């Protein structure tokens with residue numbers, strides 16, 4: 001808390017610096033006038049989150065923090081998919097060293113995004129199942145385009161959404177709705193998501209979403225950044241601390257879980273069903 005306070009106080013005195021962290025999987029551009037960064041996920045066809053994409057995103061978030069970013073818009077280069085969630089191939093017959101690196105990077109990406117000192121908006125311009133929904137939930141505000149689906153559907157895949165996935169959803173829609181959403185593994189339509197507060201606004205186009213995102217950032221023009229950041233930390237800090245404390249324990253449990261032959265069989269069948277879908 002104290003460190004964050006010092007960091008946010010520094011925002012008041014330091015001028016904004018420009019920098020570039022664009023990589024092949026995450027394009028980063030900075031609006032010179034507003035200082036707002038846009039990170040666009042660009043791993044076709046569905047922005048599934050593999051180790052390389054997560055590493056780029058994690059580094060981008062670290063750089064934005066270091067450079068006292070004014071804000072971040074997280075979006076997708078696809079017109080139909082925000083992110084298909086974790087890359088299932090990272091969990092199918094995994095090389096355990098890579099798997100551990102993958103999961104550690106996912107944890108760190110969440111810590112950086114959920115706990116960022118700068119304001120964050122997800123422009124959800126396509127489907128956002130599971131890990132895709134987690135990325136959106138980790139932002140402070142979600143603007144979604146119509147006719148897509150979003151949710152933590154892990155139970156439908158025979159998996160359990162980790163506690164910090166659940167905490168991110170609880171932070172947005174409360175305990176009751178989170179329990180219902182998680183046990184059913186529901187994927188919500190955009191309108192259903194709006195109704196329960198899983199997204200904050202529904203729009204018809206990406207341009208409209210970007211305009212609304214600008215309005216969200218404008219709200220902070222007259223709010224001292226340190227007050228904003230400390231308030232966010234007071235609300236989200238406990239969730240982050242809970243993961244920080246249990247990171248290793250979670251890794252041990254996941255290692256055992258992922259090596260279960262029944263789970264591997266289920267993942268294999270799920271991958272097959274996704275492929276079959278394409279052949280129809």
Ligand SMILES: CCCCC/C=C\C/C=C\C/C=C/C(=O)SCCNC(=O)CCNC(=O)[C@H](O)C(C)(C)COP(=O)(O)OP(=O)(O)OC[C@H]1O[C@@H](n2cnc3c(N)ncnc32)[C@H](O)[C@@H]1OP(=O)(O)O
Nearest residue numbers: 046048084085086087088127129130131159160253274275
């Ligand atoms: C302490 C104990 C804790 C226990 C915790 C245990 C485990 C960890 C827990 C879980 C966390 C898991 C989180 C996840 O994110 S799992 C991933 C879940 N994601 C999904 O279920 C989405 C699957 N995809 C879709 O539904 C669709 O693809 C889409 C996103 C709606 C897009 O549809 P569209 O029609 O546009 O595309 P296609 O379906 O034709 O797909 C194109 C192409 O992409 C491949 N693909 C899709 N999704 C993924 C993915 N997530 N990973 C890898 N690959 C994916 C698909 O197979 C097609 O490939 P092809 O080779 O056929 O072109």
